Amino acid sequence: MSPRPPNRHRLAHWIPVLVVIGLTLLPWITDKFYVQFVAKMMIMGIFAMSLDLLLGHAGLVSFGHAAFYGIGAYALALMTPAYQAANFWLSLAAAIGLSGLAALIIGFFVVRTHGIYFIMVTLAFAQMLFFVFHDTRIAGGTDGIFIDIRPDASLSGWVPFDLENFVHVYFVALACFALVYVLLRVLLRSPFGHVISGIRVNEPRMRSLGYRTFGYKLVCFSIGGAIAGIAGYLSALQFGVVNPEFLGWHLSAAVMMMVILGGMGTVAGPILGASVWMVLELGLQDLPTVAGVDLGKHWQLWMGSFIVLASLWLPNGLLGLLSTWRAAFGARTSQTGGQVLRPDGSTVPADYPGASTGASIASVTPLASVEARQAGNE
């Protein structure tokens, strides 16, 4: 790993811990609305992290990621019998398994395509699933399906938490959120993680090194789908309702925007992006009526304009913006001999592979890999 300045190293390690502590204390600080809002934020954070695994790390621009989120949600809805509770552990496992399986099957077809085709084909398959739930009566059609009774989490008589209680739902979401974060960190540092970043930067080179890139991309796509399934499951659990919009392309585009907004190719970026997006959505919907026009009702107009402007001016997201500032600041303070300033503000020895171009295969730091992605595209 790259030798970073020790103070930054320590700080970066403490931020997630501080965030988790803050999130744990939250239910004692605010009221029900904000607790549920933050739970939803974390669920969207999980969803955005799962997409970033494909988008930022493997270079798979999936425009149909909501399909797996929706399958996770429908798994709970369909496993809940009328007027009874489903088993929490069983239904969660089923949601993860089914969305992962769906991603495996769809991935088998889509992963062999590249670039523009990949975008269109993922969207088309997601829309196919959307129409399955929208047009048929297997799960309530357009109206969707209600989950009247929340799942029962008892383990052979012992009940660890009660999902009818919104604070308990909040903590379940927090636990999943933290677990997914750690899981992705570990995954990305593993040899598997390095291979998928290598595929993003230069797939033919990885293939010539002997990696079966199809298999790696397929597994990566399935893991992304399974994690999105967790997010969908939690969302269905929280609000007790599932409808075809859960699989719709508006959600696919929204989650893509969250990832870009925060910063692709980082684990923390999508979380930041999801939070900012949710706050923005809430704020825009609350806009007042000015001169007879209800600004809040037409919030999508402002959201659309925001998306247009952000994709023009914020290509590396908010974290990218931060690192640009830090690099500008660091360039003045840390001009040491034999060190090369990387785009994220850290320094590496000048003889480190990829130090000059920022395009090493096993990308060293996540933020540098965003730059490497651009270098690879040029």
Added chain:
Amino acid sequence: MDFPTFLIQLLNSVQYALLLFLIASGLTLVFGIMGIINVAHGSFYMIGAYLAWSLTALTGHFWTALLIGTVLSVLLGFALEWLVIRYLYGRDLLYQVLLTYGLILVFEEVRSLLWGDDVRGVDIPGALASSLRLTDNLSYPVYRLAISVLCLALAAAMYWLIQKTRVGMMIRAGSANRQMVQSLGINVALLYRCVFALGVALAALAGMIAAPVSSVFPGMGNHVLIVCFVVVVIGGMGSIKGALIASLLIGLVDTFGKVLHLEIAGIHLLPELSSMSIYLLMAVILLWRPEGLFGAPGR
């Protein structure tokens, strides 16, 4: 299925296919020549349909509305290329998708502000409101035939423009090597603007002529867009010929998929699932040729 029913279904599928071709060709043209993926392409179809509705109400005459609408959509295309699309040349596909998706939201809300959220209908123009009698109790509307003829004429005109004229030569050269064409003294930026406006006009025109047979409703562009994606994936991105053949294929599979399902509806086979047939076709073609029937490999 007896012959007249078969004929009607065949004519329907060809009419649907040609309309799809009109929209998909704009999508594939803009990608093939400018390298831009425009997710908002379906919105132009919707805008076209709403223009047909409001201009017919305003002028009282469908063909006048068609003419004014086409001019307006060309202007919209020019303005849009100048305002946002030109900043996308050479950018990563991801940002192109996102930016044009943002445009969809903007167009939907502007449509809601201008024309409201109600479902509208446009009357079939008087001269074409009759039907052709096929048998004693089966007939076929003349207007649907007229749509097919108009689409075929437009397709031929487009072929002529791109393959046989000097402007078409510049467009093809510009897509092959932009710098070289520019250094020969040709204004490539203006050329691209015209191509984009042409794409917008084709989609809007499709919306306008489809308005009398399908109703005009919010979000009508989105479904069409996805089907166009399937057309372009099957036909091969950037290939007009591929778009034509893929549209005909999709038209046939979609129309006959629905009809055949109705016939065996006795065995509970969920007729709604017939809407999956085109996606299954796409999956099969992807396994066989991942770059589409007429696509250049490595795009």
